[in-house]
Structures are given as structure tokens and as C-alpha cells.
Amino acid sequence: MSARTLRHLIVVSLIVLWEMLPRLGLIPELFLPSLSSTLAAGWNDAGEYGHALMVTLYEVAVSMVLACGGGILCGAIVGSLPRLRVLMMPMVSSLYAIPLVILYPVFNVWFGIGSESKIAFASIYGFLPTMLGTAAGIQTIDPQLLLAARSMGATLPQRLIRVIIPAAIPTVLSGLRIGGALVIVGVVVSEMLISSAGIGFLISRYRTILDSPHVFAGVLLVLLMTVVFNAFVRWIERKASIWQTGTRAGQQAAGVMQAGAIPTAA
Structure with missing residues (x-):
């Protein structure tokens, strides 16, 4: 039995x-x-959940840009200097x-209590692991590779975009996965905690009145976002695999050039 089939069986069993x-x-x-009552609760109040989902998705999207984009950029700069x-x-x-969370x-x-505080909190929450993961990967x-780039006159932005981030892409994506999940x-x-809109607000509101189907309907939406x-x-990993291939080819080429330069220097 393949691992994929086993995963599907586990999901179906759950x-x-x-x-x-x-x-x-x-x-x-x-x-x-039950799952059916949870889905029925979400379907009966689809309008309410849809509006809350739009609010949460907006806050998540802005926070992702600030946390993951800023974390990768800052991590690349810090790691390369x-x-x-x-x-x-x-x-x-x-x-x-x-x-x-204490902050x-x-x-x-x-x-x-609007979206601004949620975006600021989630951005910092996801920024730190993304930055640390990127800096460690650098x-x-x-x-x-860096020596060859500098010898060809590449500027720092060019080294970041064309050499550093592609070469560290596996670690960068690991940091992106952790940082995005934390966002x-x-x-x-x-x-x-404190809000008047969003999926988290609905979960908290229905929890106070012990409406479990509506609570788990919100939990399912959060799970869907993470999936x-x-x-x-x-x-992104599949698309970036060509960068990793190119980096390995560049390393091999640099090794060949270096090996060929040794006899010449001698």
C-alpha cells in the first residue's frame, strides 16, 4: 500500500x-x-460565514505579505551580511x-479593535520564524557561488534575487510554511480575543452560547485555509525546483572552473 493511499484511508476513517x-x-x-450537523450549521448560515471569511482572508492576505515577504527579505539581508x-x-x-500573544x-x-491590530499582530507573529529560517538557510x-557573483560585479540586490534566495530556497520555503501558518x-x-468580525469572532461568539455545530463550522473554515x-x-516548491537544479548546476560548473584554474595557476 502506497503512502498516498494510506493517507487517504486515514482521512476517510477520521x-x-x-x-x-x-x-x-x-x-x-x-x-x-457530528460532521453532518456541522456542515448543516455552516450551510444554513452561509451568508454570515461568508462575510466573516472575507474579513479573515483580507487580514491573512495583508499579514502574509508583511510577514512572509518582509521576513524573507530581511532574513536574506541579515544572513548575507x-x-x-x-x-x-x-x-x-x-x-x-x-x-x-501577551503583547x-x-x-x-x-x-x-479593527483589522489593523489583527494585521499588525499576525504580521509580527509570522515575521520572526520566516526571517530566522531564511537567515539560517543563507x-x-x-x-x-557568492564569490563568483561578486567577481562578476553583481550588486547586493542582484545577489539576493539571483543567487542567495534561489540557493537557499528549501530553507526559505520551510520558513515560509511555518510563518504563513502562524499568520x-x-x-x-x-x-x-477582541473583535467584531471574522471567523475567530464567530467561533468565540458561538462558543459562549455552547453552539458546538457553529463552532466547528468555523474550525472547518480555518482548517480549509491552512490546507x-x-x-x-x-x-511554489514545484515551480522553484528549477532554481535548485540551476543552483546545483552552477556549483558543479564553479567546481570545474576552479579545478581547471589550479593547473593554470601552477
Whole structure:
């Protein structure tokens, strides 16, 4: 049995258990409503959930750009400059160890209870792991690649875009996956704490009145967002595989050139 088939069987088994355990009374409906009742609750209030989903998607999209885009850029700069890396990495690592959720009341004071505070909180929540992952990946790059780029007169922006980020793409994508997932978590959690819109707000509101089907309908939407994001990252990995192939070819070419230069110098 292939791994893909086994994964599909596990997913189908979980779906069947989700439907049957509450139906058979083995798990109280208050703790886990059946899948059919969860889907019915979401369908009956599709308009409300659709509006909340649009709010959450907007906040997630803006936070992704700020957190992942900024994290990859800053991580590439910090990782490629040794002095800046020695200065910044210990500070960023220490900051990442702090549970940032305790700072959310500060964001509410600064930005209010609207989307701005959620975007600011989620952006910082996802920025740090993306930056750390990118900076760590930069340190694994073959120095010969950077030396060849500098010898050909490449500027720092050109080295970042054409050499550094492509060469570190596996680690960059790992940081992107973690940072993006934390962005979604940050937005939903902030909506659950203090908000008047979004999926997190609906989950928190229905939780207070013990309406489990509506709570799990919101949870399903959050799960759907994470699945779509993970599929998007996998698509980027497939598209970026040509960069990794090109980087390996460049390393081999640099090695051949270096080997050929040794006898000449001798």
C-alpha cells in the first residue's frame, strides 16, 4: 500500500469516526457534533460565514505579505551580511522565544479593535520564524557561488534575487510554511480575543452560547485555509525546483572552473 493511499484511508476513517461517534452517543454532541450537523450549521448560515471569511482572508492576505515577504527579505539581508547577522540573530531569536500573544493588548491600544491590530499582530507573529529560517538557510550557501557573483560585479540586490534566495530556497520555503501558518493562527486567535468580525469572532461568539455545530463550522473554515495555504506552498516548491537544479548546476560548473584554474595557476 502506497503512502498516498494510506493517507487517504486515514482521512476517510477520521471523517467516518467524526460522523458516527456522536451519532452513536459515544461522544456527547456538546463536545463533538457530528460532521453532518456541522456542515448543516455552516450551510444554513452561509451568508454570515461568508462575510466573516472575507474579513479573515483580507487580514491573512495583508499579514502574509508583511510577514512572509518582509521576513524573507530581511532574513536574506541579515544572513548575507556577517556583521549584521552576528548583531541581529541573537536578538531576534530571544524575541521569538517570548509568547507574543501577551503583547496583543498593546496592539489593541495602538491600533484599536479593527483589522489593523489583527494585521499588525499576525504580521509580527509570522515575521520572526520566516526571517530566522531564511537567515539560517543563507548560511548554508556555498561560498563559491557568492564569490563568483561578486567577481562578476553583481550588486547586493542582484545577489539576493539571483543567487542567495534561489540557493537557499528549501530553507526559505520551510520558513515560509511555518510563518504563513502562524499568520493564520495569529489572525484567528486575535479575532477570538477582541473583535467584531471574522471567523475567530464567530467561533468565540458561538462558543459562549455552547453552539458546538457553529463552532466547528468555523474550525472547518480555518482548517480549509491552512490546507489551501499548504497546497500553495507545495506548488511554489514545484515551480522553484528549477532554481535548485540551476543552483546545483552552477556549483558543479564553479567546481570545474576552479579545478581547471589550479593547473593554470601552477
